[in-house]
Amino acid sequence: MALSELELNDTGEKCMNDCFEAIQACEWCADECLDEEMDMSRCIRLCRDVADLAADHARFMARNSNYSPQLAEATAGAAEECAEECSRHDHEHCQVCAEVLEECAESCRDMASA
Template sequence: MALSEIDHLTDEQRDCIDNCFEATQACEWCADECAGEDGDMARCIRLCRDVADLASQHARFMARNSNYSEQLAEACAGACEECAEECSRHDHDHCQLCADVLEDCAESCRSMIAS
């Protein structure tokens, strides 16, 4: 079944699910790449792992029409913003890409809450 066929989802929720899964992938990749970088990347790795877990959980909660989706959206948006700020401090391509993806995810989570 395609995401567009889940009839209880709003357009904002569909966008948010897409952005959450993209954030999950970007954060998993970024954390893995950071593990091989010189310097202290522990905070970046930790935040990326947190976002990957929160974003994938949030997408699953939206898909099943959970009553906790809005609270998880708030947590996900906050974690995305904190992680994006950390990633943007590093010059690595994977960190910069991750920061961009996370900014979009945070924005879509906040739009979903507002709708």
């Protein structure tokens, strides 16, 4: 089944796609942070939280759950906090992650208010 067959509106489809991108960016960032010499524990924890929340939110959207708006809000908040943390680091993986998460937070907020 293609994503477009899930009968999501444009806002929902964008949010789901952004969640998938956030999962990938956060998993990559967290893994790369493990190899950094400085303490990156906060970044790793936040990335893991966002990856899990985004995955759950995508599943909730796929099944048209009544709880999707609340999870969209939680995902947006976590993505914003993680993006802020990642943007503090000069590492490429952190900068890419921050950019992806800003987009994810915005689309999740749009989804929550739709």
